[in-house]
Amino acid sequence: MSAEITVTFDGRVRAVARGTIVRNVFESRLGRDIVAARVNGKLVDLSHPLEQDATVEAVAADSPDGLGVLRHSTAHLMAQAVQALYPGTQVTIGPTIEDGFFYDFAPPQPFTVDDLPAIERKMRELAKADLKIERIELPRDEALVAFEGMGEKYKVEIIHGIPDERVSIYRQGEWIDLCRGPHVPSTRYLNAFKLTSVAGAYWRGDEHNPMLSRIYGTAFPTKEALEEHLAMMELARQRDHRKIGREMGLFLFDPISPGQPFYLPKGMVVFNALIDYVRRLYRRYGFDEVITPQIYKNEMFHASGHWDNFRDNMFLTPDPEDHEAKVDTSPEGWRIGYGVKPMNCPGHTFVYRAEKRSYRDLPLRIAEFSRLHRAERSGALHGLTRARVMSQDDAHIFCTEEQIEDEVAMNLTMVGDVYSTLGFAQPEFKLATMPDQHLGTEAQWRMSEEKLASAMRRNEIVFQLNPKEGAFYGPKIEIYVPDALKRKWQVATIQLDYNLPERFDLTYTTSAGNDARPVMIHRAILGSVERFIGVLLEHTGGVLPFWLAPEQLRVLSLSEKTEAYASEVANLMRQHGFRASADLRNEKLGFKVREAELAKVPYMAVVGEREAAAQRVSLRLLRGEKSQVLTLEELLARAQAEPLPS
Numbered sequence: 001m002s003a004e005i006t007v008t009f010d011g012r013v014r015a016v017a018r019g020t021i022v023r024n025v026f027e028s029r030l031g032r033d034i035v036a037a038r039v040n041g042k043l044v045d046l047s048h049p050l051e052q053d054a055t056v057e058a059v060a061a062d063s064p065d066g067l068g069v070l071r072h073s074t075a076h077l078m079a080q081a082v083q084a085l086y087p088g089t090q091v092t093i094g095p096t097i098e099d100g101f102f103y104d105f106a107p108p109q110p111f112t113v114d115d116l117p118a119i120e121r122k123m124r125e126l127a128k129a130d131l132k133i134e135r136i137e138l139p140r141d142e143a144l145v146a147f148e149g150m151g152e153k154y155k156v157e158i159i160h161g162i163p164d165e166r167v168s169i170y171r172q173g174e175w176i177d178l179c180r181g182p183h184v185p186s187t188r189y190l191n192a193f194k195l196t197s198v199a200g201a202y203w204r205g206d207e208h209n210p211m212l213s214r215i216y217g218t219a220f221p222t223k224e225a226l227e228e229h230l231a232m233m234e235l236a237r238q239r240d241h242r243k244i245g246r247e248m249g250l251f252l253f254d255p256i257s258p259g260q261p262f263y264l265p266k267g268m269v270v271f272n273a274l275i276d277y278v279r280r281l282y283r284r285y286g287f288d289e290v291i292t293p294q295i296y297k298n299e300m301f302h303a304s305g306h307w308d309n310f311r312d313n314m315f316l317t318p319d320p321e322d323h324e325a326k327v328d329t330s331p332e333g334w335r336i337g338y339g340v341k342p343m344n345c346p347g348h349t350f351v352y353r354a355e356k357r358s359y360r361d362l363p364l365r366i367a368e369f370s371r372l373h374r375a376e377r378s379g380a381l382h383g384l385t386r387a388r389v390m391s392q393d394d395a396h397i398f399c400t401e402e403q404i405e406d407e408v409a410m411n412l413t414m415v416g417d418v419y420s421t422l423g424f425a426q427p428e429f430k431l432a433t434m435p436d437q438h439l440g441t442e443a444q445w446r447m448s449e450e451k452l453a454s455a456m457r458r459n460e461i462v463f464q465l466n467p468k469e470g471a472f473y474g475p476k477i478e479i480y481v482p483d484a485l486k487r488k489w490q491v492a493t494i495q496l497d498y499n500l501p502e503r504f505d506l507t508y509t510t511s512a513g514n515d516a517r518p519v520m521i522h523r524a525i526l527g528s529v530e531r532f533i534g535v536l537l538e539h540t541g542g543v544l545p546f547w548l549a550p551e552q553l554r555v556l557s558l559s560e561k562t563e564a565y566a567s568e569v570a571n572l573m574r575q576h577g578f579r580a581s582a583d584l585r586n587e588k589l590g591f592k593v594r595e596a597e598l599a600k601v602p603y604m605a606v607v608g609e610r611e612a613a614a615q616r617v618s619l620r621l622l623r624g625e626k627s628q629v630l631t632l633e634e635l636l637a638r639a640q641a642e643p644l645p646s
């Protein structure tokens, strides 16, 4: 065997001695920003010896792989600190997750958040000590003896499950852990971490097993990156729509109906204002609104395909007139019972079929705000953004093949209107194309994809492809909006459908007098109104545009003597159609202002004796401008000048 091997690094090929350590190949490029390496594609420690010809890459701390190594090494550091501080604690597993890591422990007492500062202190102490992190490979039996001797029953169980003859352990100082690695070279690489929370978790996720104590944390290459992440997390926590919704008095949730909001009067104002806005657009763009039934015989869902593909997500109910009433969820169960609609589409085909349609009736645009119910799993529920009920600004357009492009282009214009009005910059567009499983020929698909693409080009929309992500019945345009926290939400969709008109045998008479199939376009702009409200609250932090604010003006009286005048001001604003109230409580002004701010009221009109005598108000704005003394006419004019949705 030759004593030399060939190593390719950074595009350069050279010979090095067999057994050379990877870090020596990196030479001058090696700083603490390099935490591991890839050798012939495999992720390894920097101390890995090169035994054969190899292509070597440096893994930077801020790359996805590098972050994984950094975070898993931080999980080890945490486990070392925990075992030093809490004798008798056993370790189990500690993987990385998105944005961080966790480690599950079996401690004598479950951990609480109060334990975290002490653990972090110990971690910093161990990091400063610059303990070398070493990989040791040994026969499986020896590892078993070692971990048995340490009383680490969970690790023993893990080793029993490993088929390999040799296993690896990692040592830092006196502490060892069974691990595949890789890891950073020493604990000093770990200087930007934070422990974030604790939770209970069953060993191997099985509720028959003992409950373990899980600690979550995160780590970054630099303190700046960590701070930025923590600030974003804090902002997301403050802006959680469930919290804002409570503070603003918009809606509540109760376990009596999981995943379904109770809209309170103020939430109803927001809900209705959004729907009124879309309704005005409907008049402008020629949509007709309908209400179709909420509950249908399951035979309709069988005809539409929902029974076969979606019944696990539907609320089913027996026939009330059947004495042996039951629900049959088997594939043939559609022959009995009823289902609550999860979508409006099949119902709208009945509206289409109500009359004999001719080409003169097309395009026929039918819209509906009905509530749809989907049996989302309780574990997946998340406030309004993942609920079991939703009202979509749903519409179906029945049109001829030739009309598709115009209709899609018009709906894209509506999308642009709505999102700029609601303060979302730059929606992103994707064209989802033919999936492997599809109806119809490839030629048909490419033609309809081209129609969608050309409608987007007409609206000067730059879009990306989302290959093979179309529905099985047709291609679709997906529209995403980025929010203030840089998260992207899919809201609107426009989908072509050749399938449902077929399944429900929809026809129209052509100008030549023949029968033809219409095409169906499904589209929603806000998407689920529930979900949209959730996104809007997190995007704006609850500071809604004036026209959407559930309470637009609150008059704050300074004393009992100004009560009558304060009521008069609120009344005047209400007379002019504004949503106004008066806070007449015998409380300090600062308290009243704080409460109005929490409720995100855009106008706070403060009235003391001076203002009352002069028939004026001192106007404070939620958006932090200085107070201004205005006459009542000026106050009214100012509110009337607030922009309305286009």
Ligand SMILES: [Zn+2]
Residues within 6 Å of the ligand: 072, 076, 177, 178, 179, 180, 181
């Ligand atoms: Zn490990």
Ligand SMILES: [Zn+2]
Residues within 6 Å of the ligand: 343, 344, 345, 396, 522, 523
């Ligand atoms: Zn639809």
